[in-house]
Amino acid sequence: MKLSVVVPVRVGYGGDFLHRLQAFVSVQSELFERHETDAEIVIVEWNPPAEPRLLDAIQWPKSAFKKRIRIIEVPPEIHQKFPESDKFQIFEFIAKNVGIRRARGEYIVSVNADILFSDALVRWLSWAPFDPSCFYRVDRCDVEGKVPVDDGADAVLTFCKRNVVELALGAGNAFPGCKGLLNYQLGKAKLLWRNRNVSRGRSRLVRLHTNACGDFLLMHRDAWAKIQGYPEVQTYFHLDNYGVVNAACIGLRQQVLHDVIFHQNHHRAGNDLLPKTDFQKYRDEADKALTVDKPILKNDGNWGLGGHELAELVP
Numbered sequence: 001m002k003l004s005v006v007v008p009v010r011v012g013y014g015g016d017f018l019h020r021l022q023a024f025v026s027v028q029s030e031l032f033e034r035h036e037t038d039a040e041i042v043i044v045e046w047n048p049p050a051e052p053r054l055l056d057a058i059q060w061p062k063s064a065f066k067k068r069i070r071i072i073e074v075p076p077e078i079h080q081k082f083p084e085s086d087k088f089q090i091f092e093f094i095a096k097n098v099g100i101r102r103a104r105g106e107y108i109v110s111v112n113a114d115i116l117f118s119d120a121l122v123r124w125l126s127w128a129p130f131d132p133s134c135f136y137r138v139d140r141c142d143v144e145g146k147v148p149v150d151d152g153a154d155a156v157l158t159f160c161k162r163n164v165v166e167l168a169l170g171a172g173n174a175f176p177g178c179k180g181l182l183n184y185q186l187g188k189a190k191l192l193w194r195n196r197n198v199s200r201g202r203s204r205l206v207r208l209h210t211n212a213c214g215d216f217l218l219m220h221r222d223a224w225a226k227i228q229g230y231p232e233v234q235t236y237f238h239l240d241n242y243g244v245v246n247a248a249c250i251g252l253r254q255q256v257l258h259d260v261i262f263h264q265n266h267h268r269a270g271n272d273l274l275p276k277t278d279f280q281k282y283r284d285e286a287d288k289a290l291t292v293d294k295p296i297l298k299n300d301g302n303w304g305l306g307g308h309e310l311a312e313l314v315p
Contacts, residue, residue, distance in 0.1 A: 006099035066315060228303040
């Protein structure tokens with residue numbers, strides 16, 4: 001298998017989560033089927049509530065691609081063993097590690113449940129010969145409004161293109177107030193011009209595409225194993241950046257794809273109360289690691305719950 005798409009899930013996380021997840025499952029399945037993508041979707045259901053259960057809450061595709069969807073369940077009793085488990089409903093990056101460790105694809109892309117790939121991106125993923133010496137990133141377009149999930153992938157993506165409100169480009173470059181995909185193209189051109197003039201002599205960290213990198217990071221499975229996935233610490237914000245930094249530290253070259261992903265905007269109630277990652281500590285660690293080309297490893301050999309047998313469900 002060429003590609004595994006790993007997505008962490010916790011029903012009830014964020015407003016109208018099931019609608020966003022339904023859009024992800026429906027649109028990605030339709031596009032993968034359309035382009036005959038040799039891929040699977042690995043859903044890691046972390047700390048599931050008693051009701052509703054994911055299997056019953058989503059309309060699963062009726063196409064043959066349904067057989068390429070796997071659900072790995074991490075039960076509440078495992079979640080409760082972690083520090084700060086009373087504050088977090090889901091440990092997003094440990095959940096991603098669970099999926100990464102158990103993925104079957106030669107290449108693995110880590111995403112989130114509110115992300116939609118463009119048709120052009122899926123077409124590229126289907127035919128492109130990935131390079132194991134690279135890691136792959138994309139720009140993100142934030143979309144306002146409820147996508148028309150029942151109308152099919154093309155209608156959903158047309159809605160997304162017309163309702164872009166913010167762009168997440170490069171290393172911390174956000175363009176709020178953008179309306180429509182045309183403004184994405186203008187913002188991208190502005191960023192390329194600016195970077196050509198300011199990047200010379202700046203740190204390697206500045207040149208890494210870390211903005212919204214938790215929503216799309218693709219590399220070979222051996223590279224994921226070498227960096228031990230994401231840091232399994234119980235804080236919020238910036239843990240995704242470590243994945244990009246560590247990929248660069250082990251010698252992978254960054255490739256930013258020309259196509260985009262769309263992010264279904266939503267309210268994040270309660271996140272302000274979660275323990276935060278120390279951003280300055282991350283910056284100091286990242287700058288030092290990139291200077292000596294040594295990844296920042298915070299896990300052990302059992303990363304991704306490697307010592308646990310987890311149930312796998314079939315939709």
